[in-house]
Amino acid sequence: MVDVSQHxxxxxxxxxxxxxxxxxxxxxxxxxxxxxKIKRTDAALPDDAEAGDVVKIVRNSRTTDQAIIYRxxxx
Amino acid sequence: xxxVSYDVTDDMIAVVEDTDLPRRxxxxxxxxxxxxxxxxxxxxxxxxxxxxARYLDTRVDPLDPVGTVSAQSIGEPGTQLTMNTFHYAxxxxxxxxxxxxxxxxxxxxxxxxxxxxxxxxxEDEYATERERAHEVVxxxxxxxxxxxxxxxxxxxxxxxQISLNEDTLKERMITPEEVASIIEDNxxxxxxxxxxxxxxxxxxxxYRDLLQLVEELRDITFKGIEDISRVVxxxxxxxxxxxxxxxxxxxxFGDALEIEGVxxxxxxxxxxxxxxxxxxxxxxxxxxxxxxxxxxAEQGLDDVNVRHLMLVADMMTNRxxxxxxxxxxxxGSKESVLARAAFEVTVNHLLNAAxxxxxxxxxxxxxxxxxxxxxxxxTGDVDLRMGSTSSxxxxxxxx
Numbered sequence: 001m002v003d004v005s006q007h008x009x010x011x012x013x014x015x016x017x018x019x020x021x022x023x024x025x026x027x028x029x030x031x032x033x034x035x036x037k038i039k040r041t042d043a044a045l046p047d048d049a050e051a052g053d054v055v056k057i058v059r060n061s062r063t064t065d066q067a068i069i070y071r072x073x074x075x
Numbered sequence: 076x077x078x079v080s081y082d083v084t085d086d087m088i089a090v091v092e093d094t095d096l097p098r099r100x101x102x103x104x105x106x107x108x109x110x111x112x113x114x115x116x117x118x119x120x121x122x123x124x125x126x127x128a129r130y131l132d133t134r135v136d137p138l139d140p141v142g143t144v145s146a147q148s149i150g151e152p153g154t155q156l157t158m159n160t161f162h163y164a165x166x167x168x169x170x171x172x173x174x175x176x177x178x179x180x181x182x183x184x185x186x187x188x189x190x191x192x193x194x195x196x197x198e199d200e201y202a203t204e205r206e207r208a209h210e211v212v213x214x215x216x217x218x219x220x221x222x223x224x225x226x227x228x229x230x231x232x233x234x235x236q237i238s239l240n241e242d243t244l245k246e247r248m249i250t251p252e253e254v255a256s257i258i259e260d261n262x263x264x265x266x267x268x269x270x271x272x273x274x275x276x277x278x279x280x281x282y283r284d285l286l287q288l289v290e291e292l293r294d295i296t297f298k299g300i301e302d303i304s305r306v307v308x309x310x311x312x313x314x315x316x317x318x319x320x321x322x323x324x325x326x327x328f329g330d331a332l333e334i335e336g337v338x339x340x341x342x343x344x345x346x347x348x349x350x351x352x353x354x355x356x357x358x359x360x361x362x363x364x365x366x367x368x369x370x371x372a373e374q375g376l377d378d379v380n381v382r383h384l385m386l387v388a389d390m391m392t393n394r395x396x397x398x399x400x401x402x403x404x405x406x407g408s409k410e411s412v413l414a415r416a417a418f419e420v421t422v423n424h425l426l427n428a429a430x431x432x433x434x435x436x437x438x439x440x441x442x443x444x445x446x447x448x449x450x451x452x453x454t455g456d457v458d459l460r461m462g463s464t465s466s467x468x469x470x471x472x473x474x
Contacts, residue, residue, distance in 0.1 A: 002332045002333060002339045002353075003339070004353070004354055004355065006339065006340045007339065007340050007341075007354055007358065008340055008341055009343065009350065009354055009357075009358035009361045009362060010354050010355060010357060010358045011357050011361075013355075013357070036389075036392070036393045036394075036395070037393070037394050037395035038355075038356055038357075038395045039356070039395040039396060042355040042356055042395065043352070043353055043354055043355040044354060044355030044356075044357055044358065045355065057357055059357070059361075062364075062381050062385070063097070063099075063381070063382060063385075064097035064098065064099060065097060065098030065099060066098075071356075071395070074395060
């Protein structure tokens with residue numbers, strides 16, 4: 001099986017801890033359902049991610065050095 | 076302190092790092108400082124501050140209609156895109172759709188592009204030796220019977236006769252026995268194989284069945300991937316040496332990544348759905364930006380700011396799957412009935428909304444333009460609230 005995370009188009013995905021998530025949500029003043037979504041079947045998702053988790057994605061941005069975004073895992 | 080690889084003093088680093096600039100701009104400032112020898116720390120500070128002020132100035136203001144600005148910024152140059160569907164692209168004489176049709180194909184999120192193609196990078200010795208690169212080519216390119224030998228029909232004996240070309244077989248690494256067994260599996264006939272000669276025929280003598288068998292024989296893929304009709308090898312210059320890169324007509328991204336010798340970290344294709352399926356939504360977003368950007372750049376319209384394309388890609392991938400812009404995608408899934416009706420097929424939307432008793436909260440832009448209320452953007456979303464009781468100096472509060 002090919003290791004998807006090694007592909008240059010795929011940024012790093014990590015599952016966010018609950019307490020860190022609270023900080024993120026209060027910083028932006030949003031609910032977790034307001035976040036962009038990612039399917040649970042997504043090829044780049046870490047194995048331990050379940051629906052309802054939030055993943056942190058560190059993109060190599062074209063406009064700054066690194067951009068951090070969050071996606072909610074959905075069915 | 077962050078690592079800085081520029082030849083500047085520690086004081087200057089402190090001054091620049093203190094600003095609220097992204098890394099890339101900081102590096103640009105360092106380059107400028109490095110290029111000027113006789114620069115004082117005050118000058119450096121002034122430069123850094125000026126860049127920071129300009130940077131903060133150019134950021135998007137709250138309530139700025141970024142979507143509208145993006146639409147216009149892509150739309151206007153879009154009028155200059157070529158409307159010609161085809162012509163040969165720069166790389167490897169492979170036909171790829173360009174210009175407006177390609178841009179439409181991307182934002183419509185078509186399931187398969189008009190001209191699917193892959194760029195296959197190779198690993199280690201496969202990338203440097205032509206023979207090894209060819210091994211990958213034979214595993215990719217669909218090999219049909221006509222590429223392996225001659226087919227003739229013997230009507231008198233009701234037999235199909237194939238005489239295989241030994242050199243071609245050796246080159247493509249396939250044996251006559253394999254060819255015979257593939258034919259048996261696919262056509263359900265028993266074959267007689269002797270050396271490079273293979274023959275078979277229909278069970279009952281029938282002229283029609285015989286011709287039918289020949290037709291089916293031509294469609295069998297003996298080696299490689301069915302969807303890939305042609306592969307072109309190109310030698311490309313690198314900073315250190317050169318490497319072989321394969322360009323394919325037709326794409327099968329998932330299958331291609333599994334093939335030995337294929338560099339699964341760089342190989343790409345121009346079908347955003349295949350990228351989504353195999354690499355996930357984030358890679359698809361990246362591919363949409365890359366493809367739209369390249370399409371515009373190809374036509375000399377590379378001055379479209381990449382932020383607009385990033386916004387489009389963000390919208391298309393927001394729900395975890397690729398959605399098209401337009402009636403069947405993003406515009407069609409808007410909350411507001413009036414906004415949907417204003418876009419396309421007005422009557423259908425209004426009728427369905429009436430049947431289902433939908434309510435429009437008038438939160439968006441389009442709805443408010445239709446009913447003639449101020450839109451909630453820019454100054455339209457700012458209310459001024461006056462204090463109801465005057466407390467001596469008559470203070471007022473902006474909300």
